[in-house]
Amino acid sequence: MGPRSSKALCRLLESGALAAAEGLLGYVLVHQAPEGRLAGRIVETEAYTEDDPASHCFPGRTERNRAMFGPAGHAYVYVSYGMHRCMNVVTGHEGRGEAVLIRALEPLEGVEAMIVRRGWQGRAARDLCNGPGKVCQAMGIGLEFYGANLLAGGALRLEAGRLLANESIRVTPRIGISKAVDWPRRFVVRKSGP
């Protein structure tokens, strides 16, 4: 990924969570892990903004959500239900609390390592990364990446990618929330053509 596409991605993220949630589909999330390169194409996202009752930053700034108010392109990682981690890409300008939750990846590289990290017992390839907790477990994303810059070529980063000609985007309400349940802020890649 050259500096030009990195700049384009930065602009996309700064443009806001809604546009970024849609625009991130097809981009590749990469973790240069001890076992090697783990990579997956983003195929499902959700947008969370400051005015959104379902967002972690709706109540205001706290120690937990401070990364969401930081600059675009950094990671907001949180613990879910005590046992899972979920990763967001921070969007918008510094001072605004918003981010895009990475809900699912299509595994591209390091699939064997992902299977090991997920626990291979009876696990189909399609069940590796189809959920925000699964994404972090398969990719080895923990709280050590809280606030990490994903655009700086670090161990965890975003790389250019795109949708295929036979893929389109479906917009639906978000999953697993209890507030603003009908807001259409979930973006899913679906196979559309032949």
Place this chain on the structure above:
DNA sequence: CGGCCGATTCGCT
């Protein structure tokens, strides 16, 4: 300081 509640996942009914 005690209690409650998740942007979830998995296994069992």
Place this chain on the structure above:
DNA sequence: GCGAATCGGCCGC
């Protein structure tokens, strides 16, 4: 489909 596992943030006492 349902419920348990599990823990840190946040609110109320």
